[in-house]
Structure formats: structure tokens, C-alpha cells
Amino acid sequence: MTELTVGDTPKEPKAEATASGGRTLRRLLKRRSFVVGAAGLVLIVMIAILAPVLAGHDPNEQDLFNSLVPPAWYANGVPEYLLGTDTLGRDVASRLMYGARNSLIIATCAVLLSAVLGTLAGLFAGFTGGWWDSVIMRLGDMQLAFPFILLAIIVLGVITDRTAVHLILVLGIPGWILYARVVRSRVLSERDKDYVRAAKALGASPLRQMRKYVLPSVWRVVLVIAMLDFGFVILVEATLSFLGFGLTPPTPSWGGMLADGRKNMIIAPWLSILPGLAIMVTVLAINLTADGAAEVLDPKLKKGMFRRLRRAAPPAAQTVAASASTPRVTPSANRDTTAQFLEVRDLQVEFPLEDRTVTAVRQVSFTLERGKTLGIVGESGSGKSVTASAIIQLIDPPGRVTRGSILLEGRDLASISNKEMAQLRGKTIGMIFQNPTSSLNPVISIGAQMVETIRQHHAVSAVEAKAMATRALMDVGIGDPQGVLTRYPFHLSGGMNQRVMIALAMIAQPDLLIADEPTTALDVTTQAQILEQLRDITQERQTALILITHDIALVREYADSVVVLYAGHVCESGPVADILYDPKHPYTQALIESVPRIDLEPGERLAAIPGELPSASDTLIGCPFAPRCRHAADVCVNIEPPLIAVGEARLAACHLNEPASGHPGALKEAVRRQDDPAAS
Amino acid sequence: MLVYLLKRSLQMAVVVFGVITLVFFILRIASGDPARLMNPPGQQEEIVQLTRERLGTDRPLLVQFGDYLLGLARLDLGTSFHGGQPVLDEILRTLPNTAMLAIVTIVFSSTIALILGIGAALQADKLFDRIVLVYVSLALATPSFWLAIVLVLYFSVQLRWLPAIDLVGPQSFVLPVVTLAVALTPVLIRTVRQSFLEALGDDHVRAARARGIPEHRVILIHALKVTSLPLITLIGLQLGLILAGSYVVEYIFNWPGIGKLTLDAVAGRNFPMIQGGVLVAALAFVFVNFLVDLAYAALDPRIRLSAR
Numbered sequence: 001m002t003e004l005t006v007g008d009t010p011k012e013p014k015a016e017a018t019a020s021g022g023r024t025l026r027r028l029l030k031r032r033s034f035v036v037g038a039a040g041l042v043l044i045v046m047i048a049i050l051a052p053v054l055a056g057h058d059p060n061e062q063d064l065f066n067s068l069v070p071p072a073w074y075a076n077g078v079p080e081y082l083l084g085t086d087t088l089g090r091d092v093a094s095r096l097m098y099g100a101r102n103s104l105i106i107a108t109c110a111v112l113l114s115a116v117l118g119t120l121a122g123l124f125a126g127f128t129g130g131w132w133d134s135v136i137m138r139l140g141d142m143q144l145a146f147p148f149i150l151l152a153i154i155v156l157g158v159i160t161d162r163t164a165v166h167l168i169l170v171l172g173i174p175g176w177i178l179y180a181r182v183v184r185s186r187v188l189s190e191r192d193k194d195y196v197r198a199a200k201a202l203g204a205s206p207l208r209q210m211r212k213y214v215l216p217s218v219w220r221v222v223l224v225i226a227m228l229d230f231g232f233v234i235l236v237e238a239t240l241s242f243l244g245f246g247l248t249p250p251t252p253s254w255g256g257m258l259a260d261g262r263k264n265m266i267i268a269p270w271l272s273i274l275p276g277l278a279i280m281v282t283v284l285a286i287n288l289t290a291d292g293a294a295e296v297l298d299p300k301l302k303k304g305m306f307r308r309l310r311r312a313a314p315p316a317a318q319t320v321a322a323s324a325s326t327p328r329v330t331p332s333a334n335r336d337t338t339a340q341f342l343e344v345r346d347l348q349v350e351f352p353l354e355d356r357t358v359t360a361v362r363q364v365s366f367t368l369e370r371g372k373t374l375g376i377v378g379e380s381g382s383g384k385s386v387t388a389s390a391i392i393q394l395i396d397p398p399g400r401v402t403r404g405s406i407l408l409e410g411r412d413l414a415s416i417s418n419k420e421m422a423q424l425r426g427k428t429i430g431m432i433f434q435n436p437t438s439s440l441n442p443v444i445s446i447g448a449q450m451v452e453t454i455r456q457h458h459a460v461s462a463v464e465a466k467a468m469a470t471r472a473l474m475d476v477g478i479g480d481p482q483g484v485l486t487r488y489p490f491h492l493s494g495g496m497n498q499r500v501m502i503a504l505a506m507i508a509q510p511d512l513l514i515a516d517e518p519t520t521a522l523d524v525t526t527q528a529q530i531l532e533q534l535r536d537i538t539q540e541r542q543t544a545l546i547l548i549t550h551d552i553a554l555v556r557e558y559a560d561s562v563v564v565l566y567a568g569h570v571c572e573s574g575p576v577a578d579i580l581y582d583p584k585h586p587y588t589q590a591l592i593e594s595v596p597r598i599d600l601e602p603g604e605r606l607a608a609i610p611g612e613l614p615s616a617s618d619t620l621i622g623c624p625f626a627p628r629c630r631h632a633a634d635v636c637v638n639i640e641p642p643l644i645a646v647g648e649a650r651l652a653a654c655h656l657n658e659p660a661s662g663h664p665g666a667l668k669e670a671v672r673r674q675d676d677p678a679a680s
Numbered sequence: 681m682l683v684y685l686l687k688r689s690l691q692m693a694v695v696v697f698g699v700i701t702l703v704f705f706i707l708r709i710a711s712g713d714p715a716r717l718m719n720p721p722g723q724q725e726e727i728v729q730l731t732r733e734r735l736g737t738d739r740p741l742l743v744q745f746g747d748y749l750l751g752l753a754r755l756d757l758g759t760s761f762h763g764g765q766p767v768l769d770e771i772l773r774t775l776p777n778t779a780m781l782a783i784v785t786i787v788f789s790s791t792i793a794l795i796l797g798i799g800a801a802l803q804a805d806k807l808f809d810r811i812v813l814v815y816v817s818l819a820l821a822t823p824s825f826w827l828a829i830v831l832v833l834y835f836s837v838q839l840r841w842l843p844a845i846d847l848v849g850p851q852s853f854v855l856p857v858v859t860l861a862v863a864l865t866p867v868l869i870r871t872v873r874q875s876f877l878e879a880l881g882d883d884h885v886r887a888a889r890a891r892g893i894p895e896h897r898v899i900l901i902h903a904l905k906v907t908s909l910p911l912i913t914l915i916g917l918q919l920g921l922i923l924a925g926s927y928v929v930e931y932i933f934n935w936p937g938i939g940k941l942t943l944d945a946v947a948g949r950n951f952p953m954i955q956g957g958v959l960v961a962a963l964a965f966v967f968v969n970f971l972v973d974l975a976y977a978a979l980d981p982r983i984r985l986s987a988r
Contacts, residue, residue: 142698146695150920150958153927154707158706158712238823243928255823265829273833284817430890431887442980443906
């Protein structure tokens with residue numbers, strides 16, 4: 001409701017289906033595995049096509065005086081038969097080349113057959129829907145419910161005179177369902193898109209719709225499946241030939257050659273090994289090509305395949321080229337902070353990406369006393385969650401703390417070992433998250449998760465742990481703790497799950513609890529209950545609480561002090577009462593004004609903040625808020641304002657607060673302050 | 681649950697019936713005449729006709745089919761064309777060998793896939809991950825029958841460590857299982873790696889870490905339990921591959937199983953035996969998928985078995 005609906009969309013180029021052919025090709029050529037695979041495949045295809053020219057012998061020409069000649073690199077090999085000869089004295093190299101021809105032709109035709117059948121069936125099922133659709137899809141389900149290759153073996157096995165056509169039919173027909181499913185789902189999703197509906201409303205015929213809107217998105221996916229299927233079909237064809245169900249001898253095929261070679265595998269191992277290598281290299285080349293093509297042409301299909309992890313940059317954080325980072329003026333008011341419970345000083349968190357480094361949090365400092373509540377406020381992408389993750393040292397990789405310290409009772413969490421940190425988690429620092437339901441393991445019961453956590457932190461038996469879990473659930477206001485313990489997270493409402501999360505986080509009586517947007521995913525009435533619960537339980541146990549929220553109204557209600565973050569920078573920090581009544585930063589002011597008020601005059605408009613958070617690709621010069629600031633002057637665009645003291649325990653980073661900054665408003669502001677001492 | 685069982689059984693029955701019907705007619709329409717095959721070439725037509733009458737292949741197709749179905753209802757799968765022994769006996773003799781091979785293969789392959797897949801996920805984009813990726817690519821391109829021959833050449837012929845053929849003891853399992861595992865693991869590893877990576881990024885894994893659950897428990901219990909679901913589904917889906925692979929492997933290693941029985945029957949046009957082999961394969965397939973459903977329901981409380 002009070003969410004600032006700005007600056008939430010990362011600006012990444014969408015992989016649009018309309019990407020030009022040239023660009024697709026360039027992207028493909030950047031992948032080494034694709035280039036290697038495609039080059040190999042082209043080479044193999046060329047060999048197959050040119051077999052009559054390249055082969056030194058007729059593949060069926062027998063030379064019984066030269067049977068079982070080993071390949072040329074053996075001591076008694078001859079250059080005439082480079083890869084040796086078989087029992088009938090036929091040239092292995094020539095037979096391999098002709099075998100490539102047969103394998104590739106059969107596989108290509110079979111894949112084409114599947115693709116055409118499947119695409120037609122998918123288009124038809126998707127467009128007509130209804131009865132036909134369910135009949136076609138049921139048929140596919142039935143077929144998938146049985147290993148079709150077994151039927152293929154039997155059918156081919158009993159046919160007396162097998163020709164290439166038989167093989168193509170048997171290998172090609174079962175594959176249709178692969179294509180039909182994907183094409184059908186694409187048709188259904190395209191059909192529901194607005195522009196297709198609009199075209200239909202305007203009277204475009206189904207055929208025209210298909211050609212214009214559906215086919216362009218379908219051909220890529222069909223091509224990718226066909227490539228992925230191709231290697232498999234070659235393997236199956238070779239297997240069938242090996243079992244003696246392929247092309248009738250003496251037609252050369254890789255599988256058949258292997259079967260022949262097997263009879264003499266001890267005296268002539270090359271006869272078995274070479275055809276297998278040919279199959280393997282071919283399938284490998286096809287698979288490498290297919291993987292590369294799949295990733296570029298249809299990234300959605302690649303789920304489940306190996307791929308490079310692409311880490312999303314945290315949206316809307318500052319990017320700084322490592323060398324160009326402008327040293328900021330150290331806050332002049334780095335106050336005496338001995339004996340603070342938690343002190344975060346000068347924290348910087350960076351996410352090194354492939355080509356640049358994103359700084360999600362810069363020079364963030366704040367302190368928190370035992371038993372108090374600190375609110376951290378900012379929009380999505382302001383760095384507030386990253387700050388919280390940094391405190392509990394669970395920043396998503398590849399992010400890391402690059403500067404500053406996080407002192408918890410004098411111990412720097414940023415520099416202790418992982419092992420030491422692991423011991424603090426749960427015991428000294430607890431955390432609850434934005435999405436309670438997904439923060440609990442979906443397939444482990446609430447009870448088991450609680451008992452596990454309790455026994456991690458207390459030396460108790462399983463029975464005692466269960467009793468403790470029951471009490472812990474009662475403490476967070478759950479009426480039926482026994483029942484909840486046997487449930488799974490999906491049984492419970494978000495509010496209930498968040499109570500469970502609070503109970504879990506409080507089990508070891510941590511000194512610090514971090515609540516990262518604990519109520520954002522909940523409905524409004526539950527929000528208030530959860531926050532009351534959180535306040536009661538932390539006050540009762542003197543737990544320090546960090547409440548992270550985008551909602552400045554919550555901070556007013558529940559926090560003692562507040563830090564306002566914008567694009568990873570602290571705009572302003574200090575006691576809640578002071579900041580909410582006299583903000584010293586235009587961003588804080590704008591946040592306060594954008595909260596809906598009950599005393600809004602009729603016709604008065606709620607203020608919204610124009611513009612959006614700087615995107616991750618913007619480089620940092622000047623004040624990050626300047627582009628959206630109503631007071632922005634030249635100085636704001638050019639020089640980044642330092643964080644300076646603006647009153648008792650208060651810091652703010654705005655040129656308006658520095659009389660010497662050169663901001664035209666600063667002097668006026670200074671005068672205003674002098675006139676009205678209460679304001680500072 | 682009862683409704684689920686009923687519907688599921690009905691579905692299974694439909695699939696199995698469809699498959700055996702298809703095979704029955706394909707055999708009799710597409711295949712050459714087994715009676716002629718059983719007689720020497722140039723045999724007098726009267727004698728061939730006598731063979732046909734003995735085999736029962738001279739009767740109208742539908743009569744044969746009706747007979748076959750009536751027999752099935754009495755658990756009579758017919759008798760072999762060659763030798764006349766009951767098909768059921770042959771199947772019961774060979775089935776345990778194939779089942780053992782399949783079970784050992786599945787257990788071995790899943791273990792390997794979990795170890796390599798989780799290892800690769802934990803080391804994503806690092807050296808170990810790359811090595812596993814290379815293995816996956818190579819294994820996907822390797823023809824099983826060729827690998828079996830290469831393994832025999834090396835381990836049986838050259839080193840004389842392992843038996844090349846026949847089931848003579850536990851050591852006989854090594855080469856067939858490795859051959860099948862190389863065919864099966866690439867897909868499993870990919871899935872484990874991918875779903876484990878996703879699981880590691882899940883909110884609940886992070887939350888478990890945040891409340892102090894030690895890393896080995898996070899990986900071995902919290903993430904693994906979520907990962908096991910897609911793995912189980914996949915094993916069910918890959919059963920066809922395992923069955924087909926066991927045909928090849930049994931053929932090469934002369935393994936006394938259903939696969940070899942069926943292939944021999946195909947070569948000899950031994951219709952009742954082929955039908956028996958296909959029936960067993962179809963039953964095994966639907967049964968394992970039923971087990972997968974049950975396992976899924978047991979592991980994932982969100983799934984309640986309902987009639988799909």
C-alpha cells in the first residue's frame with residue numbers, strides 16, 4: 001500500500017524472439033563448445049557427402065587376400081588400408097565413410113519426420129482445443145507410458161527385408177510427442193496473448209494468425225528439440241544395427257560394423273573400436289551444437305541442462321569501475337561508540353560480476369543498543385536486505401563485504417571465520433524473512449524443523465525438545481501448538497508460518513534479531529498482529545531488533561531509531577522521533593509525504609516520488625538521489641554529499657545541510673534553522 | 681486413496697492392453713511366417729502347413745487373439761514355438777536376473793549421480809564441476825554396446841579381472857552395471873546438479889543457515905530432501921532407457937535375463953515368447969511408475985494421491 005512502486009525493474013535486455021539472425025549467429029559463435037561442435041559436425045557431414053570421392057575403395061569390395069589387415073599405425077599395417085580391413089578384406093575407412101552417410105541420412109529423415117508430425121499435431125491440438133486436443137495429448141501420454149524403443153526392436157526384428165524406410169518410420173514416428181507437447185503449449189500461451197486476441201477480434205483467420213504470430217516463436221523451439229533429438233536418434237539407430245535389426249547387410253552402418261567386429265574383437269580390436277569412436281564423436285559434436293543452440297535460441301528449454309551460472313546483479317545498485325571509485329569524505333561525526341552492542345561502521349558490500357563490480361552497499365554506518373529497535377528503510381534495491389545479510393554473513397554469492405566492520409559486542413563479524421560465524425547464527429543472531437512460507441522447508445514438518453533447531457542449540461532429548469517447541473509456539477500466540485507441530489508449511493497461512501519463524505528465531509534467545517520485511521507478504525490485519533508479537537517478544541527478552549522495511553509508517557510505530565538507505569547509501573540516520581518530524585534529507589521527506597494519511601484533505605493528492613532508482617549500469621557521480629530530487633542543484637549532480645552530523649545523534653548526506661557546499665538552498669536552509677532552533 | 685488406486689490400475693490396464701494388442705498384430709502381420717522359418721528351405725508345403733497347425737498360426741487372426749486373451753486370463757502365456765516349454769516358466773526363470781541387474785544399476789547410478797551432481801553443484805563453475813560436465817557430455821555420446829565391448833576387451837581379455845559373459849557370481853555384475861550406469865548417469869547428474877543448485881538458492885536453505893543449522897545438515901537433509909523428488913521422478917521416466925539398455929547389455933554379456941530371452945525370441949520369430957517379454961516389460965514399466973508415485977507421495981507432503 002505504501003510501497004513505492006518505483007525503480008523495481010532491472011533493465012536487462014530481453015531475449016526477444018525478434019532478435020535478428022546476425023545477432024543470434026554472433027552470440028552462437030561466442031560459445032567455444034558450440035563452435036567446436038558445429039565445426040566437427042560440418043566436417044562429418046562433408047565426409048558423408050563426399051564419401052564416394054574420398055573413399056579409397058568400394059565399401060563392399062572384398063579382398064580376401066587382405067583380410068584383417070590392421071590399421072596403418074600397426075607394425076604390419078599398410079597405407080592403402082589406413083584403418084585396416086575386416087574379415088572379408090573390406091576397407092574399414094571406406095565403410096566408415098559410407099556408414100556415416102547411412103547413419104546421417106536415416107537420422108535426419110527420422111528427425112524431420114518426428115518434427116513435422118509433432119509440429120502439425122501440436123499446432124492442431126493447440127488451435128482446435130477441446131476434444132481433439134485431449135485425444136491427441138492422451139495418445140501421447142499413453143505412448144510416453146511405454147518404452148517405445150522396445151517396440152521398435154520388436155517391429156524391426158520381425159520384418160524380414162528391412163530398408164532405410166522401415167528404419168526411418170520406426171525411429172521417426174515415436175518422436176512426435178516431444179514436439180507436439182512443446183508446440184502445443186507455445187500455441188496456447190501465444191494464443192492468449194493480447195495481440196493475438198486483438199488480431200482475432202479484428203477478424204484475422206486462424207491460419208493467418210498461426211503464420212504471423214505463432215510460427216515465429218515455434219520454429220526456434222522445434223529446431224532446438226530436433227538438434228537435441230538428433231544425437232539420440234543416431235545412437236538408437238546404431239544400437240538397432242548392432243543388434244542386427246538395422247539395414248540388411250552388406251550395406252555399411254556403424255552399428256553393423258561393430259557387430260561384425262565383435263566376432264573378432266580379440267584378434268582385431270580395431271574393428272570394434274573404430275566404429276564406436278565414429279558414433280561417439282558424431283553424437284558429441286551434435287550434442288555440443290545442440291546445447292549451444294538451445295541456450296541462444298531458446299533459453300527456456302535449457303532448464304535442467306548444464307549452464308554457466310548467471311548471477312543477477314542486485315537491481316538498482318551503484319556500479320563503480322573499481323579504479324574510478326571516488327573516495328568519499330569520511331563522516332565528520334564518527335561519534336564515540338565504545339561499548340555499543342552492535343556497531344556497523346563504513347560497511348561496503350560488492351558483487352563482482354563478469355565485466356563489472358556492483359556496489360550494493362556503500363559506507364553504511366549505524367549503531368544499535370541492546371533491547372532497542374532500529375528501522376532500516378528504503379525502496380527495493382536500496383541495499384537494506386544486503387545490509388541485513390551482511391550482519392548475519394549470509395550474502396548471496398558472489399557478494400562480499402569489501403570494507404568496513406560489523407562489531408557485535410566488539411567482535412568484528414566481517415572478519416571472523418566461517419566456523420565462528422556459524423556458531424553465532426541462530427544462537428546470538430536470529431533472522432526472519434520476507435516470505436515465511438518459502439523460508440520453511442516444504443517437505444519437513446514444522447515439528448521436525450523446530451526440534452532440529454532446538455537440539456542444535458540446547459542439549460536436550462527429542463521429547464524435551466518437543467515440549468520446548470510447544471511452549472515456543474504458544475509464546476508467539478499460536479493457539480494449537482500440538483496441531484501445528486505435525487503440519488507442513490503449506491498447510492498454514494503466511495501469518496502462521498511467520499509466527500513459526502519468529503518462534504524458531506527466538507529459540508536460542510538471540511541477542512539480536514533481524515527481521516527482513518517480516519510482514520510484506522502478509523495481509524494488513526495479520527501485519528499488525530505479527531509486529532505486535534515481534535515487539536512483545538523482543539522487549540520481554542531484551543533482544544535488539546533490526547526491522548527492515550520499505551514502509552516508513554512501520555518505523556514510526558515500532559522503531560527507536562532509523563537509517564534511511566537510498567541506492568546503497570545512507571541518506572539519513574538518527575532517532576525516529578527527530579527524523580520523522582524534521583527530515584534533513586529530501587528523500588526522507590518524500591518518503592514521509594508518500595505515506596497515505598487519514599487526515600488527507602479531499603482532493604489533496606498523495607505525493608509520489610518521481611523517477612526511479614538509478615539502475616545498475618549508472619556510474620556514480622554526485623548525489624544518487626539528485627535526478628529525482630526537487631531541490632537538486634548543480635553541486636548535487638557533480639559532488640557527492642558527505643554524511644555529516646545534523647543534530648544530536650543524527651547524520652544526513654545532503655548539500656542542503658552544508659552552508660559551504662555551494663548549494664543555493666543551503667544558505668537559506670541555514671538561515672531558516674537559525675530562525676527556528678527547535679527544528680534542529 | 682482408494683479412488684486413486686482404482687483409477688491408476690485402470691490406466692495401467694489400458695496401457696498394458698494397448699501394448700500387447702499392438703504387438704500381437706504387428707507380429708502376425710509384419711513378420712515372416714515362423715512355420716516356414718522352422719522348416720528347412722524348400723520343405724514341402726504340406727509339412728510346413730502341419731507346422732502351422734501345430735503352432736496354431738493357421739487360424740484366423742481374431743481367433744488366435746481371442747485364444748491369447750483367454751489364456752492370459754488364466755495366467756497362461758502360451759508355450760514356446762521352439763521346444764514347447766511354457767512361456768511363463770521361462771519368464772519366471774529369467775525375470776529375477778533382469779530385476780537384480782536393474783536394481784543394482786538404479787542404486788549404483790543414483791548414488792553416483794547424487795555424489796557427482798551435488799559435488800558439481802557445490803563447486804559450480806569450478807574445476808570439479810567442469811570435470812563432471814565433461815563426463816556428462818562424453819557419457820551422453822557413448823553407445824552402450826560399444827562401451828560394453830571396450831570394457832570386455834580391457835578388463836576381461838587384457839587384464840583378465842572380470843568375467844566377459846554369463847552370470848557366474850557377484851563379479852559378473854560389474855561390467856554390465858557400469859555399462860548401464862554410463863548410459864543412465866548423465867541425465868541423472870544434470871537433474872541432481874540443477875535441482876540442487878536451485879535448492880541451495882531456496883529461501884528455506886538460507887533460513888536454515890540463519891538459525892544455525894550446521895552446513896552438513898543443510899546440505900544432506902534440507903537441500904537433499906527437496907532434490908530427491910525430481911530424481912525419483914526421473915528414474916521412473918528413465919526406466920524405458922534402463923529396460924532397453926538391459927536388452928543390449930544382456931545380449932552382449934549373455935546375461936540370462938528377460939532381454940536376452942526376448943531378443944532370442946525375436947530372432948526365431950517365437951511369437952508367444954516375444955509377447956511374454958513385451959507383457960513383462962509393460963507391466964514392469966507401469967508398476968515402477970506406480971511405485972514412483974507412491975514414493976513421491978511419501979516424500980512430499982504436498983502431494984496427495986488423487987486421480988489425475
